[in-house]
Amino acid sequence: xxxxxxxxxxxxxxVRIHELQRVIELDSGSSEALRAVESQMVVxxxxxxxxxxxxxxxxxxxxxxxxxxxxxxSDRQPVDRYEIEAQTVEQFCRLAGRSAITVHQRDPGVAxxxxxxxxxxxxxxxxxxxxxxxxxxxxxxxxxxxxxxxYIGYVDADNYVPGSVHEYCKAxxxxxxxxxxxxxxxxxxxxxxxKLRDGRLFFSRKGRSSQITNEWLNRFLAEYSGxxxxxxxxxxxxxxxxxxxxxxxxxxxxxxxxxxxxxxxLFEQFGGVLESxxxxxxASSVPVxxxxxxxxxxxxxxGEEHVRGMRMQALNVLxxxxxxxxxxxxxxxxxxxxxxxxxxxxxxxxxxxxxPVGTLDxxxxxxxxxxxxxxxxxxxxxxxxxxxxAPPIDRASIPxxxx
Amino acid sequence: xxxxxxxxxxxxxxVRIHELQRVIELDSGSSEALRAVESQMVVxxxxxxxxxxxxxxxxxxxxxxxxxxxxxxSDRQPVDRYEIEAQTVEQFCRLAGRSAITVHQRDPGVAxxxxxxxxxxxxxxxxxxxxxxxxxxxxxxxxxxxxxxxYIGYVDADNYVPGSVHEYCKAxxxxxxxxxxxxxxxxxxxxxxxKLRDGRLFFSRKGRSSQITNEWLNRFLAEYSGxxxxxxxxxxxxxxxxxxxxxxxxxxxxxxxxxxxxxxxLFEQFGGVLESxxxxxxASSVPVxxxxxxxxxxxxxxGEEHVRGMRMQALNVLxxxxxxxxxxxxxxxxxxxxxxxxxxxxxxxxxxxxxPVGTLDxxxxxxxxxxxxxxxxxxxxxxxxxxxxAPPIDRASIPxxxx
Numbered sequence: 001x002x003x004x005x006x007x008x009x010x011x012x013x014x015v016r017i018h019e020l021q022r023v024i025e026l027d028s029g030s031s032e033a034l035r036a037v038e039s040q041m042v043v044x045x046x047x048x049x050x051x052x053x054x055x056x057x058x059x060x061x062x063x064x065x066x067x068x069x070x071x072x073x074s075d076r077q078p079v080d081r082y083e084i085e086a087q088t089v090e091q092f093c094r095l096a097g098r099s100a101i102t103v104h105q106r107d108p109g110v111a112x113x114x115x116x117x118x119x120x121x122x123x124x125x126x127x128x129x130x131x132x133x134x135x136x137x138x139x140x141x142x143x144x145x146x147x148x149x150x151y152i153g154y155v156d157a158d159n160y161v162p163g164s165v166h167e168y169c170k171a172x173x174x175x176x177x178x179x180x181x182x183x184x185x186x187x188x189x190x191x192x193x194x195k196l197r198d199g200r201l202f203f204s205r206k207g208r209s210s211q212i213t214n215e216w217l218n219r220f221l222a223e224y225s226g227x228x229x230x231x232x233x234x235x236x237x238x239x240x241x242x243x244x245x246x247x248x249x250x251x252x253x254x255x256x257x258x259x260x261x262x263x264x265x266l267f268e269q270f271g272g273v274l275e276s277x278x279x280x281x282x283a284s285s286v287p288v289x290x291x292x293x294x295x296x297x298x299x300x301x302x303g304e305e306h307v308r309g310m311r312m313q314a315l316n317v318l319x320x321x322x323x324x325x326x327x328x329x330x331x332x333x334x335x336x337x338x339x340x341x342x343x344x345x346x347x348x349x350x351x352x353x354x355x356p357v358g359t360l361d362x363x364x365x366x367x368x369x370x371x372x373x374x375x376x377x378x379x380x381x382x383x384x385x386x387x388x389x390a391p392p393i394d395r396a397s398i399p400x401x402x403x
Numbered sequence: 404x405x406x407x408x409x410x411x412x413x414x415x416x417x418v419r420i421h422e423l424q425r426v427i428e429l430d431s432g433s434s435e436a437l438r439a440v441e442s443q444m445v446v447x448x449x450x451x452x453x454x455x456x457x458x459x460x461x462x463x464x465x466x467x468x469x470x471x472x473x474x475x476x477s478d479r480q481p482v483d484r485y486e487i488e489a490q491t492v493e494q495f496c497r498l499a500g501r502s503a504i505t506v507h508q509r510d511p512g513v514a515x516x517x518x519x520x521x522x523x524x525x526x527x528x529x530x531x532x533x534x535x536x537x538x539x540x541x542x543x544x545x546x547x548x549x550x551x552x553x554y555i556g557y558v559d560a561d562n563y564v565p566g567s568v569h570e571y572c573k574a575x576x577x578x579x580x581x582x583x584x585x586x587x588x589x590x591x592x593x594x595x596x597x598k599l600r601d602g603r604l605f606f607s608r609k610g611r612s613s614q615i616t617n618e619w620l621n622r623f624l625a626e627y628s629g630x631x632x633x634x635x636x637x638x639x640x641x642x643x644x645x646x647x648x649x650x651x652x653x654x655x656x657x658x659x660x661x662x663x664x665x666x667x668x669l670f671e672q673f674g675g676v677l678e679s680x681x682x683x684x685x686a687s688s689v690p691v692x693x694x695x696x697x698x699x700x701x702x703x704x705x706g707e708e709h710v711r712g713m714r715m716q717a718l719n720v721l722x723x724x725x726x727x728x729x730x731x732x733x734x735x736x737x738x739x740x741x742x743x744x745x746x747x748x749x750x751x752x753x754x755x756x757x758x759p760v761g762t763l764d765x766x767x768x769x770x771x772x773x774x775x776x777x778x779x780x781x782x783x784x785x786x787x788x789x790x791x792x793a794p795p796i797d798r799a800s801i802p803x804x805x806x
Binding site: 002004023024025026027028029030031035038057060061063064065092095096160161162163164166167170191194203294295296298 | 405407426427428429430431432433434438441460463464466467468495498499563564565566567569570573594597606697698699701
């Protein structure tokens, strides 16, 4: 993949946000640099009730050298959809000579393992891991960390264009290779989203939720710098990747607050406003690359309610951040009241956030998953290709906790 | 790219049609075999009045090592759309460090060159190259032949998903590498086509025209073998590739008859029913690989009239082929009358066909294009990458005519 050069960036403490970069070629003819990243990358696919054929398509788009981790929150009654998903992954691994990890978010054994590893905050009143997307991503990151690989990327399972999944992964690899920093993040802005309008297809350039999230994140920056900016174009990016060295330090928000909160947590931890606990990161800077894909993003329409929810969660996160300046906080309040989302005198709710995955005891997590989580699988299709079987997680070399 | 194995094929003389093969992985992790093919492949893009952004997307999907040839039949009045297209290609070449060829089908200089090279059949009453799609593909093949490369693939310009263009090209390379024959062809069957139905999107598995074309081509085969078959799934495949050694021997039909006629011409020349003039091909066999893509095929809806036209042209070609058995000819007549496409006692019209591109004198073609065709361009973006400029066609080493 060939990316357009990025000449401009905006700095906020150690965080350096690069202007949106376009993809010039999907395949630039030299693949060595990308393969080096891909062979160290885990791609986490949060999945909820997608059809078998959609999942197959998504899997087919993930480059061979990436390790697939499917975290499911699909129904297990009346049909056990997770079993169908796990079989789909297993069959794919067999055909492609790959290995993967699958797990169900609401498996009681997973909850037990998470508790054992030291994050009881993740467990709800039913004694299970909470059902949100952020929680699925957190679990995926913990599994990724256990493999010892260096990078993690996320790809939503509700994607009808395998070629766009492929492009996301290539963009992750190209961005991470270009960033060349132990603490880098790559976030995707899709080129367009096909929508129905007056009975015909229309390729919309902006998402309903992203537009507002980005606008407020940019106001956050402008309030500090005194200069209006549009640099942030990926506030709600479901598709994003980062070095695990960075990921393991990030606090993760629950539900759909997860993506915008990544920006806010970068600003809180490494923005230089609050005292940083991490001189190493502060010394080396945190590049955030934003890449505009070539493919349209073509997924199921989750409805207006879902979009409103995403938008609100982003603003709640921004409102409550200790680094958001008072003027922006007041504007958010005014906006929410004007939108009818809040009564005068009310405050936006706080979104749930979790400690960094780096605080988990991964050895304990693995042992408990292995012993108790019936949904925890490591299908291995490598054996059939004549290579020695190699389960993705090697118990003997799980990295120590980092935080 | 990893393709599923193809275990079954049907033989018709030297032509061996392989069962549809699925794509398992878009990127299988080892790219050497594909790059070897891509660096010998010309990708011809027939183009008519597409927007700049759609063309940019298509170009971005063509792997770096392939040489792009754009053959335009776009309006030049009131706005010269070809100039915009040529600029788009030139800018892309500059950004990507590539070279390309562009030409306009209705350029009087192109007509003069075609006449000089020995194919006056291609010229219409206005003294210009005929306006059909088959004619654009023929021109593209002649240009491809002049480059001395070994493979040619076609990609339609009206494609909204750059990732699918990318997949087509990878499928060509994977198929041609797998076929490993001097006379091979790869034809694409798209996975699905998104359509509007009752105000929602529906992923249709079969094209309106393809279904009927394939059915009749299979009846053609079944009439010989006595066994019903569904082996042909790509009768109307606009997306296909082949070795130039094969392509230069094929007669090419005009308009939209071009794609089904490729099958018929294979059967006529190499089917063993008529005496072959080409013992070399007969001895080495002609594999036709059919590949089902992962991506949906997402293009502009050209309307019912266009589809009906394509269907009719396919049946006309089949009806008039000297190798179609009488029972099939009679059934086609009955079908066309039943459909109201033909009155009782009428015969289907004959589609126009041209001699093989291998009969052209390529030296004369090049010299006349160079001297007279104002639209003939060879943008070269290689120079900017520090490599020596290398126009795609080297006058001194244009291959001799082969037929």
